[in-house]
Amino acid sequence: MASQIALGGIQRSNRGLLAVQVQLASGMQFTRPSDNAIGASSVTVLDDLIERRSQRGVNLAQADAVLNSLDASLGDVTDILQEARGIGLSQIGIGSDAATRRNQSAVIDSLIQSLSQIANREQRGIHYFGGDSHGAEPFGSLLNGLQYRAEGLGMRADLGLASDVRLTISGEQAFGALSARVRGDRDLDPSMTATTRLSDLRGATGVGIRVGSIEVEVNGTPVLVNLGDADSVEDVRAAIQTAMQTVDPLATATIDPATGDRFAITPSAGNTVIIRDSNQASAAGDLGLVGTYVGGATTTGADLDPRLTTLTSLDSLSGLTSPRGTLRIRNGGQVRELNLSQYDTVQEFQNAVAALNIGARVEIDPDGRRLNVKNELSGGHMSIEEVGGGTIATELGIRSFALSTKLADFADGRGVKQSSGSVDAITGLPDPAADRDFRITLKDGRTIEVDIGTSSTVEDVLSLTMAAASAAGVSIADFSASLNADGNGISFTDNTPGAKTFVASINNSGTAEALGIAGDTSTAILAGTDRATVAVDGAFAHLMTLRDALLANDEAGIS
Structure with missing residues (x-):
C-alpha cells in the first residue's frame, strides 16, 4: 500500500516536471484548453x-488601394468629359463645316469607348x-447603346470605425447611368395575405408591428396571447382565434375580405370579446385590434397598410382588372410586348421585364407603395405603352405618357414651348389671342384655338383643349381629346363631316410639335406621337447625343 502511494507521488511529480519542461520549451503557460479552461477562454x-x-x-x-484607383478613374472621367466639351464648343459657329464635324464625331466615338473602359475598371x-x-x-453594349447592369450604392467592408465608407460607387452616381423616370403615379395599396410577413406591415399606428x-x-x-414568435399574418390570426375559442368555440378571426388590409x-x-395590450406591450394597438367586439357581428380592425x-x-394590388392585359415597352429602336396574366408576383414581373433584354428595369419605390421603371440604356429612348385599348400600364401607374406626365418632362426634359405674356403692339395691353398655342381645324371648317399657358401636365392640356372646344361651340359628340388607345400620345377625335382634320402651332409657339400633335388626317382620329419618352440623363447619353449631332451636322444638337 505504501509503495503504491509512493509510486503515485512519483508519477505526479514526473507529470509536473514534464509540464514545466513543456512550458519552458514552448514559452506557453498551457498548450491544451483542458490544462486551464478559464485561461484558454481568455486566450x-x-x-x-x-x-x-x-x-x-x-x-x-x-480599401486604400481601391479608393486611390477609384479616385484616379474619376479623374480620367473628368478629363474625357472636358475634352468632349472642348470639341463640342469648337464645332459651333461658322468656323466648322459638315466634313470637320463628321471627323470630330469619330473622335467623340473613341472617347465613348475610352469612357466605357474606365467604367468597367476593376482591381x-x-x-x-x-x-x-x-x-x-x-x-x-445593348441595342446600339450602353446598358448599366449593376445595382446598389456600393460595397462596404469591415474597416472598424470606418465601416460605413463604401469602397465602390454606383454607375448611377458616377455617370448618371439610369433615368429618373418613370415613377409610379399611384399607390398600389396591396392587400395582405396569410403569408404576408409582419415586417411588411406599416401597422395601424404607422410604426410597424x-x-x-x-x-x-x-x-x-x-x-x-404571446405573439413574440409570430412572423406572418397567419401566425397572428391563428393565435387570436385559438385564444377566443377557448371560451367561445365558434368565434373567428379572419382577414377582412372587403378591404384585405x-x-x-x-x-x-x-359573446363579447375585448382585445387590449398587455402591460407595456403595443402589439394589439399596432395590429389595429384594441377594442370591444360584440357577438353575432363582424367588426374590423384598423388598416395595417x-x-x-x-x-x-x-392579384392583391388594388385597381388591377382581371384578366391582366398586355403592355408594350420600346427602347433602343426595339419593341417588346409583355402579357402580365402569366405572372403571379411582383418579382416575377420584374424578372420578366429584365428578360426582355430591352434595357428597362422595374423597381419598388423606397416608399413601398408604387412601382418605378428606369431606363438602363444610355442612347435609348424608352416608353411604356398600352396595347390595343388596354389599361394595365395605367393601372400599374407606370405608363410613361399618362395624364399625370409633366410637360417639363417632354423633349428629354426641355419641356413644351408655348406663347405667353403677349402684348398688343398698338394698345400695349395684354393680348390673350396672341398667347394661344395651337389651332385645331375640324373637317367641317370650324376651328379651336387652345392656350395651354396654365398647364403643367398632360391632363391639363386635355382639359384646356376641351374647354376651348366648348367655348368655340363644338360639342363633345363632334370632338374629343384623350390619350392614344394604342401606344403613347394625344388623340383628337373629329366626328364632323369633311375632308381632313388639321393641327398646327400658332403665334410661333411650336407647341403642337412639342406635344406631338402637329399634322393632319382624313380619318376620324388624329393620333399624336410620343414626345415624352424616357432617356438617360448622364455622361454616356450626352456623349452619344453629341456624336450623333456632329455626324448629322446639327448645330442646334451640338450646342
Missing part, C-alpha cells in the same frame, strides 16, 4: 481580437463602378 478571445485587428489592417490596405475582381454588384462588369403579448378577454375570461373579429351570438414587396401577389 481564445484575445486570439480572435488579434485576428480581427490583423484582418482589418489588411482590409484597410485593400482583384472589384469593379469600381459596380455598386453592390461589384463582381461583374457594370456596363455592356412591435410583436409582444396581447390580452384577449372573452365574456370576462382573460387569455394571454385589416383583421376582422367575429364572436358568436351572446401593407408594403409592396417582391413577393406581393399581383
Whole structure:
C-alpha cells in the first residue's frame, strides 16, 4: 500500500516536471484548453481580437488601394468629359463645316469607348463602378447603346470605425447611368395575405408591428396571447382565434375580405370579446385590434397598410382588372410586348421585364407603395405603352405618357414651348389671342384655338383643349381629346363631316410639335406621337447625343 502511494507521488511529480519542461520549451503557460479552461477562454478571445485587428489592417490596405484607383478613374472621367466639351464648343459657329464635324464625331466615338473602359475598371475582381454588384462588369453594349447592369450604392467592408465608407460607387452616381423616370403615379395599396410577413406591415399606428403579448378577454375570461414568435399574418390570426375559442368555440378571426388590409373579429351570438395590450406591450394597438367586439357581428380592425414587396401577389394590388392585359415597352429602336396574366408576383414581373433584354428595369419605390421603371440604356429612348385599348400600364401607374406626365418632362426634359405674356403692339395691353398655342381645324371648317399657358401636365392640356372646344361651340359628340388607345400620345377625335382634320402651332409657339400633335388626317382620329419618352440623363447619353449631332451636322444638337 505504501509503495503504491509512493509510486503515485512519483508519477505526479514526473507529470509536473514534464509540464514545466513543456512550458519552458514552448514559452506557453498551457498548450491544451483542458490544462486551464478559464485561461484558454481568455486566450481564445484575445486570439480572435488579434485576428480581427490583423484582418482589418489588411482590409484597410485593400480599401486604400481601391479608393486611390477609384479616385484616379474619376479623374480620367473628368478629363474625357472636358475634352468632349472642348470639341463640342469648337464645332459651333461658322468656323466648322459638315466634313470637320463628321471627323470630330469619330473622335467623340473613341472617347465613348475610352469612357466605357474606365467604367468597367476593376482591381482583384472589384469593379469600381459596380455598386453592390461589384463582381461583374457594370456596363455592356445593348441595342446600339450602353446598358448599366449593376445595382446598389456600393460595397462596404469591415474597416472598424470606418465601416460605413463604401469602397465602390454606383454607375448611377458616377455617370448618371439610369433615368429618373418613370415613377409610379399611384399607390398600389396591396392587400395582405396569410403569408404576408409582419415586417411588411406599416401597422395601424404607422410604426410597424412591435410583436409582444396581447390580452384577449372573452365574456370576462382573460387569455394571454404571446405573439413574440409570430412572423406572418397567419401566425397572428391563428393565435387570436385559438385564444377566443377557448371560451367561445365558434368565434373567428379572419382577414377582412372587403378591404384585405385589416383583421376582422367575429364572436358568436351572446359573446363579447375585448382585445387590449398587455402591460407595456403595443402589439394589439399596432395590429389595429384594441377594442370591444360584440357577438353575432363582424367588426374590423384598423388598416395595417401593407408594403409592396417582391413577393406581393399581383392579384392583391388594388385597381388591377382581371384578366391582366398586355403592355408594350420600346427602347433602343426595339419593341417588346409583355402579357402580365402569366405572372403571379411582383418579382416575377420584374424578372420578366429584365428578360426582355430591352434595357428597362422595374423597381419598388423606397416608399413601398408604387412601382418605378428606369431606363438602363444610355442612347435609348424608352416608353411604356398600352396595347390595343388596354389599361394595365395605367393601372400599374407606370405608363410613361399618362395624364399625370409633366410637360417639363417632354423633349428629354426641355419641356413644351408655348406663347405667353403677349402684348398688343398698338394698345400695349395684354393680348390673350396672341398667347394661344395651337389651332385645331375640324373637317367641317370650324376651328379651336387652345392656350395651354396654365398647364403643367398632360391632363391639363386635355382639359384646356376641351374647354376651348366648348367655348368655340363644338360639342363633345363632334370632338374629343384623350390619350392614344394604342401606344403613347394625344388623340383628337373629329366626328364632323369633311375632308381632313388639321393641327398646327400658332403665334410661333411650336407647341403642337412639342406635344406631338402637329399634322393632319382624313380619318376620324388624329393620333399624336410620343414626345415624352424616357432617356438617360448622364455622361454616356450626352456623349452619344453629341456624336450623333456632329455626324448629322446639327448645330442646334451640338450646342
